[in-house]
Amino acid sequence: MNITIVGTGYVGLVTGACFSEWGHNVMCVDNDQRKVDMLHRMEMPIYEDGLEALVRRNVEAGRLHFSNSIKEGTAFAEVIFIAVGTPPGYRGAANLSYVEQVGREVAENMDGYRLLVEKSTVPVNTGEQLKRTMSKYMKADIPFDIASNPEFLKEGTAIEDAFDPDRIVVGVESERAAQLMREIYEPIIQKTNCAFLVMNIASAELTKHASNSFLATKISFINAVSRVCELTGANVEQVAQGMGLDRRIGPKFLNAGVGYGGSCFPKDVDAFVQIADNLGYDFELLKTVQRVNKTQREHVMQMIQRELWVVQDKEVAILGLAFKPGTDDIRESPSLYFVPQLIEAGAKLRLWDPVAEQNFAERFPDQRYTKTPMEALEGADLLLVLTEWPEVKALEPEAMKKVMRCPVVVDGRNVFDPKVMHDQGFSYTSIGRPGIAV
Ligand SMILES: NC(=O)c1ccc[n+]([C@@H]2O[C@H](COP(=O)([O-])OP(=O)(O)OC[C@H]3O[C@@H](n4cnc5c(N)ncnc54)[C@H](O)[C@@H]3O)[C@@H](O)[C@H]2O)c1
Incomplete structure (x- = not known):
């Protein structure tokens, strides 16, 4: 499956590299040109054990690509993950401006059905806000879904965690979204028999903060x-x-x-x-x-x-x-x-x-x-x-x-x-x- 991941930091890069290792065709997008240039030169912008070899292998196999353009990422795949930062903002609340920006740009550029997946850690009900944002900025009435797929990797063992997850949590509102998410994770579910939990979006969002x-x-x-x-x-x-x-x-x-x-x-x-x-x-x-x-x-x-x-x-x-x-x-x-x-x-x-x-x-x-x-x-x-x-x-x-x-x-x-x-x-x-x- 073609998958785009927006935000190529600790979560986005590891997730993109792992998805491509499982056989998907992945485009990692970041608006930090320095990071994209480094990745094109096969230099890792972060330290994570085993990451460089994984990235190199999948780039060479033609399954992992890098770009600075959300427009390009939106054209590339039906499923788009948001893995941008959600740093602390006013009075400790998460700053969601990067998440909103991605939602807006995807909405402005999509030309057919898209599934937009929150992988960043976001407050409960962000899915609702994203839905409103998408509807506001879309140029035509195009069908789309939002999903939540919180990330539980631990820095230092991030790749191990991705290949042997305790559970995969997915929050969805439609059967179509649930099936797409299942298809993405099917290789690792088959391999590890890990739990694949499907729930509503608010529950998935809350699971991450509660954990x-x-x-x-x-x-x-x-x-x-x-x-x-x-x-x-x-x-x-x-x-x-x-x-x-x-x-x-x-x-x-x-x-x-x-x-x-x-x-x-x-x-x-x-x-x-x-x-x-x-x-x-x-x-x-x-x-x-x-x-x-x-x-x-x-x-x-x-x-x-x-x-x-x-x-x-x-x-x-x-x-x-x-x-x-x-x-x-x-x-x-x-x-x-x-x-x-x-x-x-x-x-x-x-x-x-x-x-x-x-x-x-x-x-x-x-x-x-x-x-x-x-x-x-x-x-x-x-x-x-x-x-x-x-x-x-x-x-x-x-x-x-x-x-x-x-x-x-x-x-x-x-x-x-x-x-x-x-x-x-x-x-x-x-x-x-x-x-x-x-
Ligand atoms: N680091 C972890 O261990 C970890 C684990 C689980 C969940 N999370 C969550 O995942 C999210 C990402 O965390 P991280 O540690 O990978 O952050 P990070 O800062 O390492 O990476 C975020 C990336 O997003 C890029 N970005 C920001 N706005 C963008 C935009 N509009 N378009 C394209 N790229 C954009 C940044 O340039 C950066 O490279 C956060 O919500 C975090 O809470 C992190």
Whole structure:
């Protein structure tokens, strides 16, 4: 089937590459000419494991194309996915201007039936608004459908997720739209036997916000538990293990740390709170989730201040700038909180990240970036761990101690063993774990 995807970012490019791998003929459209040019040169505008090979293979097979023109994309395919950004806008609500723009341009250019699919994360009832937009801007009375197909991929394992989804959620209003969506996903349904859930559009839209908000709630919950652990001598990892083995709870998203970040959780929780507010429901639970996430960072900042006493002129090594391992995405990353705070307090920073350095350096060009984690540690008064990259987990405490000026670690991701660190003579603070593990 011919498919157009508008928006060639983390979601659009991965989705387009995967659809083409499943045998569809895909055109990825983006209005950022720089990205389109890079893709024509086979350079990836984002880092995602396995993406380059997948894109290359499908371009060479003639199934994957790139364009900067929605007009061209509209002519190319009957089904058009919207995968543009929906960044936070006024009072945390999603900014839907890019989504509207795509709807408008598709309406102005279509010459026959089209199915316009929301893949971007959008508030409930966006489908209704898109329908109105399409009707307003269409030049003639042409039949069309709207569908919602929320994306659940995780950056860092996005391709794996696409090839082995937990479920595919589709919101539709017509049999024709349901059949087209089924046809698109048939190869992966056949292969994995994953659930293919067909529902109404509002339910599909809401499923995405509810899923992300629930995962964020789990993170804030375990971070709140970690605070009680710190006050009682309990170990949050042991508590999480004890909780997670209960199949009703499950072990995932029970890692205490510096709080959630990234391009989805903060903005989707904010948007869900805002949607509920607009509808007249005060989503107090999620407001607390937001507050716990914010105070967790402040709490870690206090740990740093306690260790350094005077922050001014101290050398602080920060390992990890991406919001999680496996991606170069720094949107809403905890590093964007800690780096400005530490700069303001007068610390001298040495920053390391294996793939996010370039994105970070665009915002903080005057900072020192190192090629290796060990280089960042040389002469450091304190190490702050913000991303649990494998390279950080692999560091040898003995070697770390030799190069640091003071053996002080604030571990925002619980990557090191407290007992080992203590035995090596480190002043070691982690999240919700006593100094020496029992
Ligand atoms: N990144 C994730 O992990 C993830 C996961 C699930 C859902 N989502 C959702 O998917 C959507 C896209 O997220 P992303 O991370 O891929 O964003 P992104 O910023 O990486 O990509 C969006 C792309 O859309 C392009 N664009 C914007 N307006 C356009 C227009 N009018 N015409 C053509 N292209 C246009 C931008 O140039 C950009 O390349 C968001 O709603 C996000 O919440 C993201």
